[in-house]
Amino acid sequence: MIARAVSLLTLLLLLSPRSVMAADEAAVLHLIPSGARRGSTVEVLLRGSVNGKDSRRAWTSHPGLVVTFGKKNDRIKVEVKADVPPGRHWIRLANEGAASSPLAFVVSAIEEIAEKEPNNSSAEAQILKSRQCVVNGVLAKSRDVDSYRVSLRKGQTLVASMTANTALGSPMDGLIQVVSARGFVLAQDDDSLGLDPFIAWTARRDGDYYVRVFAFPSKTNSSIQLAGGPEFVYRLTITTAPYVDFTIPSAFTGKAPRALQVIGWNLEKSQQTWTVDGKTQGVSDQYFHAGWSNTISLKRVTHSSQVESEPNGRKKPQIVSLPVTISGRIGAARDRDVFSFKAKKGQALRISVESRQLGFPLDPVIRISDGKGKKLAETDTRSASTIDESITWTAPAKGKFLAEVRDLFDHGGPRYSYRLTIEPVVATVSATVEKDRWEVADKPLSIKLTVTRSGGFNKPVRFEAVELPAGVIAKPVISEPKGATAKAVALVLSRKPDAPARGSGVLRIVGRVDGVKDAVTVATAAIDRLPDRTEHLWLFLKPAAQKKKKK
Structure with missing residues (x-):
């Protein structure tokens, strides 16, 4: 009797439809590593899994990203062709019945290294021999700290930049510290790039130094302690090689060759100028040039691109013609950059400024006034979700008007860079x-x-x-x-x-x-x-x- 029951059960299992078999799975939250060097092939661990064997497939935002599946449901291989431009790309993993959301995958042009545990303390710090690399890491558990040792010469500038929350969606508010061999914190940053940190620090003497990273949760809670977990994925660029902060101008038309002034760290004289034209290609307004450690924000526009020219305060505003994108800097405390333009009565204009979303410390305020300086409008939005400013404004009469950019707290400096666009509202x-x-x-x-x-x-x-x-x-x-x-x-x-x-x-x-x-x-x-x-x-x-x- 028992034998007949077992045989019947076996027959039912063999004849059962797919609906009673293992459900389709493709719940993947992150890729580890979340990027690779172009011209390389990497094995990627999935924070999640994709089942389905031969039914598994991948969509990528660039044909030069080729995904292959193996025997394990939580592993893939990603081949990055040599012609894939550096920047953030996307991969979606799927089978016949489930799919992941698009997952960020960042392509670089420099060496990529995997974090190796244990590396919580300076004594266990992972040694980085390359002067230009990206470390792919995970703050895998609560209170996790990852440490990296680098050797610097006096006068050498170290740049450490993290990509985690803003570009990968990691639920972390990261911090970076540069620490001496004796344990003194020499530099620290937490929110220069949204919730991602950035440091550029110059060594005062030869020696070994430690780059230390840790995080709090991106959504605050009552714990008030260092956080971590499987989703705390990051990419950490550590370099003493050329690292670019921005260009002047930071917008171009592509209609004719345009020479850009390149601002950053560890740049040779020949690297301080870059000529772009219509053939210059980027990825979602992120551009790269040979020899750099990173990509930068550069906007291709269909109208005039100009550069702010001092002095251009309220007494002597800079004259511009619309539509226009202006690349400028609030170069000192209490600096105000003012631009004069003409508008017709009833003309609707959109005035927007980009800065913090590009990784700069400017907290911008836009002020619109008439030709005599009377204030007509001013932005006052202050929220975690609105980090830059824009305003739609209609000219009350025909005439000259002034657009002014300043910092909310009257701060300023070499990195208080911005991109101001004044253009007619388009249908x-x-x-x-x-x-x-x-x-x-x-x-x-x-x-x-x-x-x-x-x-x-x-x-x-x-x-x-x-x-x-x-x-x-x-x-x-x-x-x-x-x-x-x-x-x-x-x-x-x-x-x-x-x-x-x-x-x-x-x-x-x-x-x-x-x-x-x-x-x-x-x-x-x-x-x-x-x-x-x-x-x-x-x-x-x-x-x-x-x-x-x-x-």
Whole structure:
């Protein structure tokens, strides 16, 4: 009797459908390491796992990133082709029924090293022999401290820069210290790059020094102690080689070659100038030049790019023509940079300044006044989520007006760099969806597109899917400038009769306007744990429900 029961159970297991087998998994929070040197291949540990054997697949934001899967569900290999530009790229891991959110993967052009434990104290510090490297580490447990030993000569400048919370989404508020051999803290930083730290420090004597990193949680709690955990992933650049802070100007058009002044540390004279042109390519406004240890923010614009020229205070403002992006610095305490421009009555302008989001200490304030100096508008936003300033302002009359940039606390210095843009408000439209992963089964899937029109955009927009997994179709839908569809529409996806039972792939939705060649907008969704958004959504085909047979 027992033997018959066991045989029956075995038969049921063999005949059971996939639905009662192991569920699809692709819950990956981080990649370790979270980057690699171009021209290399690395084994990457997943903070999570992706099952499915041959059904596993990967999407990457650059074709030069090639992902291969092995026997282990928590390991992948990433090959970085030599032509992949340095900067932050994205990898999504998936199988037929689950997918990760896009995961940040940073490509560099310098040596990459793995953190080695134990390295909590100076006595156990990991020795770094390279003068230009990125350490991929994890503050793996509560109160974890990672220490690295470097040898410096008198007058040599050490740069240590962490990438963790801002670019990788690690839930940490990191700190960096430079410590002497006797244990004295010589330099410390915590929030120069958002919640990520940055130090540039010059040695006063020859010797061994220690770079020490630790963290608090990014979301404060009542513990008031050092934090750590499997998700406290970081990349730490440690270098005495060329490290670039910013360029002057920090914007270019690409229409003609433009010589940029390069500002940073450990730069040879030949490295203090860089010429860019239309062929200069970057990754999401991050650019790299041979010999550097890092990428920098450089903005490609379609209008004039100018450089602030002192003196340009309230008594002698610098004259500019719109639209324009101005690269400047609040070079000293109580400095005010003032720019004079002309505007027509009723002309709507957007004035924005970028600084803290670029890693600089300026806490910017924008003031708009008339030609006589009477204040018309001033920004006063102060919150953790708004670190730079922008204002939409309408000229009350035809004439000359002044745009002023200063620091909230009247601080200033060589690194108080900013990028100020003054431009007419442009009619635009955007679209968002509530999540980046969707599934369609036997019933059609309706995806709500939230449509935002600004600057007087008043044209019908036709939304359509331009990338879909095999076996799925989508009927275009139109958002009219007025009425029920002006602010939201539903794009309906359904499976074809001959669609495969299961599958997954990229879903991309664009908005088009009649008479315009290119798409006017692409629908985006939030990326987990980061402020970034992605236009490369993911769609699953789920098995159609089995119809019950009539008895």
